[in-house]
Amino acid sequence: MGVYLVDDGPVTASDGWLWDRAAEGDSEAFGQLYDRHAQAIYGFLYRRTGSWSDAEDLTSTVFLHAWRRRADVVLDRDSALPWLLRTADYTVRNEWRAKLRYRRALAAAHVLVHDVRDHADDVAGRLDDDRRVQQARELLRRLPKHEREIVELCIWAGLDQQAAAVALDVPLGTVKSRLSRARKHLRELNLLSPTESPA
Numbered sequence: 650m651g652v653y654l655v656d657d658g659p660v661t662a663s664d665g666w667l668w669d670r671a672a673e674g675d676s677e678a679f680g681q682l683y684d685r686h687a688q689a690i691y692g693f694l695y696r697r698t699g700s701w702s703d704a705e706d707l708t709s710t711v712f713l714h715a716w717r718r719r720a721d722v723v724l725d726r727d728s729a730l731p732w733l734l735r736t737a738d739y740t741v742r743n744e745w746r747a748k749l750r751y752r753r754a755l756a757a758a759h760v761l762v763h764d765v766r767d768h769a770d771d772v773a774g775r776l777d778d779d780r781r782v783q784q785a786r787e788l789l790r791r792l793p794k795h796e797r798e799i800v801e802l803c804i805w806a807g808l809d810q811q812a813a814a815v816a817l818d819v820p821l822g823t824v825k826s827r828l829s830r831a832r833k834h835l836r837e838l839n840l841l842s843p844t845e846s847p848a
Contacts, residue, residue, distance in 0.1 A: 664729040672720045679719065683712055686730050690737050693806045697741050699783040707744060711737045731815035734806055738798075738816075796831035803828055 662681065670678035690711055695704035714736055715722075715729075724732060789797050802813040803824075810828065814821045 663727050665724055665727045668719065668722075668724055668729055671716070679716060682715075682729055686733055687712065689730060689806060690733055693734055693737055693801065694741055696786070696801065696805050697738075698744075699786055703744070707737065707740050711740050714740065725815045726812065728812060730806075731808065731812045734802060734808065735816045735818070792831060792834055795827055796834060799824060799827045799831050800835070 664682060667678040667682050671682065687708060691704050691708045694707045695701055698704055698707070711733060715733060722732060789800060792800065798817060799813060802808045802816055803810065808816065810824045811821055814824045817824065
């Protein structure tokens with residue numbers, strides 16, 4: 650976390666301040682933003698893709714895009730996380746579209762592609778995690794898309810409702826109603842205990 654000295658002593662820099670510094674070319678300030686939010690972006694992308702390697706690649710893509718756009722973007726809140734999550738959402742959707750086009754091209758050419766996996770112990774542990782995430786993703790697919798997005802942001806990524814509204818570019822009331830319906834549906838699917846109260 651970035652700590653800077655001012656007249657009154659050390660102060661933890663806000664995302665807004667770091668973003669402004671990064672916009673002026675301060676790569677150290679941008680590095681602080683990366684350190685602060687990379688794990689949350691990675692977790693979001695891992696749960697969306699079900700693949701740790703894809704999530705790593707896409708996390709790099711999100712922050713590369715953020716660096717390129719740093720001078721053009723004005724944060725809606727003092728946290729950069731809602732904007733980064735919205736960018737991550739767009740990034741993973743673009744990746745899916747690109748992969749779909751690629752698979753269609755392969756199918757048209759009748760090319761068979763075999764996915765070769767490394768079976769080392771450390772990779773096996775990650776594959777177990779991938780399977781668990783994949784199972785959760787399969788169950789969440791039963792939710793309507795707008796409710797699934799709320800679950801991904803408020804429950805998985807840990808955003809509060811106001812930040813989720815910024816990330817989705819919808820009114821706060823819409824987030825509240827969607828989250829309420831999503832909780833009800835998750836309880837019906839036994840994915841959420843009656844006492845659990847996310848975000």
